[in-house]
Amino acid sequence: MNYLHFSSRIFMPSCISSQPKTIWTSSNSENESKVVKLLQTQKGHCTKVSRSVNMENLQNGYLFPEIFMRENLHTQKYPNARVIRLGIGNTTEPIPDIITSTMAEHANALSTVEGYRGYGAEQGHMALRMAIAEKLYHNMGIQGDEIFVSDGAQCDISRLQMLLGSNVTVAVQDPSFPVIYANPLLFMDHVLGHAYIDSSVIAGRAGNFQEETGKYKNIVYLNCSPENNFFPDLSTASRVDLIFFCSPNNPTGNAASWHQLKQLVEFAKANGSIIVYDSSYAAYISDGSPRSIYEIPGAREVAIEISSFSKFAGFTGVRLGWTVVPEELLYADGFPVIKDYNRIVCTCFNGASNIAQAGGLACLSEDGYQVRIYTPFLVHTLIRSLVNLFHPVSFSFYNPHNR
Numbered sequence: 083m084n085y086l087h088f089s090s091r092i093f094m095p096s097c098i099s100s101q102p103k104t105i106w107t108s109s110n111s112e113n114e115s116k117v118v119k120l121l122q123t124q125k126g127h128c129t130k131v132s133r134s135v136n137m138e139n140l141q142n143g144y145l146f147p148e149i150f151m152r153e154n155l156h157t158q159k160y161p162n163a164r165v166i167r168l169g170i171g172n173t174t175e176p177i178p179d180i181i182t183s184t185m186a187e188h189a190n191a192l193s194t195v196e197g198y199r200g201y202g203a204e205q206g207h208m209a210l211r212m213a214i215a216e217k218l219y220h221n222m223g224i225q226g227d228e229i230f231v232s233d234g235a236q237c238d239i240s241r242l243q244m245l246l247g248s249n250v251t252v253a254v255q256d257p258s259f260p261v262i263y264a265n266p267l268l269f270m271d272h273v274l275g276h277a278y279i280d281s282s283v284i285a286g287r288a289g290n291f292q293e294e295t296g297k298y299k300n301i302v303y304l305n306c307s308p309e310n311n312f313f314p315d316l317s318t319a320s321r322v323d324l325i326f327f328c329s330p331n332n333p334t335g336n337a338a339s340w341h342q343l344k345q346l347v348e349f350a351k352a353n354g355s356i357i358v359y360d361s362s363y364a365a366y367i368s369d370g371s372p373r374s375i376y377e378i379p380g381a382r383e384v385a386i387e388i389s390s391f392s393k394f395a396g397f398t399g400v401r402l403g404w405t406v407v408p409e410e411l412l413y414a415d416g417f418p419v420i421k422d423y424n425r426i427v428c429t430c431f432n433g434a435s436n437i438a439q440a441g442g443l444a445c446l447s448e449d450g451y452q453v454r455i456y457t458p459f460l461v462h463t464l465i466r467s468l469v470n471l472f473h474p475v476s477f478s479f480y481n482p483h484n485r
């Protein structure tokens with residue numbers, strides 16, 4: 083399959099396009115579909131403000147429009163078909179009542195003099211920070227005040243980019259966490275970006291996009307494919323400052339083993355790099371693979387961990403996540419990263435919603451933890467159903483047991 087990559091500049095034909103319109107057509111030669119975009123433009127007023135060169139450098143992937151178009155063609159042809167959408171991911175199960183009723187109580191109390199709360203601590207309620215430390219980082223030496231509660235992992239990925247200068251070099255797993263965004267100027271247009279890559283592009287540290295390779299010049303792409311068991315060959319990897327690493331990985335689903343993560347920590351230590359470890363799917367691990375980078379000795383000196391209640395508790399819409407910045411993590415000049423991260427959080431974020439935080443605390447309570455929906459059992463049941471469904475049509479599956 084060909085994914086067509088267009089420069090975002092194509093959709094901005096100078097100041098004459100204020101309302102482009104998208105028309106999808108398909109050419110089905112050799113079973114390959116192509117997405118063709120035709121733009122209709124209207125004249126409009128242009129300001130004198132120039133666009134950020136970093137924003138111009140962002141690319142639009144076409145995986146999701148392609149899926150959308152194929153689905154449309156299929157349902158036109160087979161109107162009674164029951165389509166299982168595996169393209170755009172989202173959580174689907176209702177949040178248990180024990181958690182939503184706590185949030186509702188908290189929301190209702192805001193209407194009372196006794197229960198009203200305004201701004202809270204920018205870093206999050208200490209009770210929640212301590213509950214995360216105790217429940218999810220037990221025996222890993224993580225303290226409550228090293229945890230910064232946020233409105234989600236994706237927001238933290240971008241806020242983290244503000245910590246560092248534009249000369250900082252970045253590595254990502256390939257493939258890495260795709261993000262979908264609807265382009266407000268285009269109809270039904272869900273285009274595809276990549277969270278770690280796009281936030282690096284916006285921060286100006288990705289270098290130019292190279293059409294020939296479909297990659298950014300200054301980003302190191304760490305191949306994670308079936309050939310290397312989804313873990314990069316670090317013996318040949320270039321030195322970089324920042325390594326984004328997601329386990330279990332989105333989109334491959336592969337969870338790195340303890341030995342692999344030990345290699346990663348040693349690699350970061352030897353190179354003086356910082357790992358930004360995304361453990362948003364950690365709760366799905368059931369085979370004993372680490373759920374946190376801090377299970378690996380020495381990680382406190384080289385790793386920041388970003389995580390989320392989204393996949394753990396179905397909080398995709400509620401919005402709650404956290405970032406761990408250990409006190410031992412230092413810049414080249416010995417300054418603690420945690421101090422700068424605290425400054426970024428206080429400057430760019432005013433703390434997560436207190437209703438969401440009440441929900442987070444309920445998730446981590448004894449009863450809430452028992453009834454949470456997104457357990458390894460549910461995920462494995464879904465994976466098993468997919469394996470059974472797709473085996474007859476010769477799909478390949480890799481390690482469907484380790485997440």
Ligand SMILES: Cc1ncc(COP(=O)(O)O)c(C=O)c1O
Binds near residue numbers: 171328331390392
């Ligand atoms: C790997 C990964 N990290 C982070 C996120 C976003 O998490 P949040 O909802 O907390 O922003 C996602 C969402 O799909 C994800 O796949």
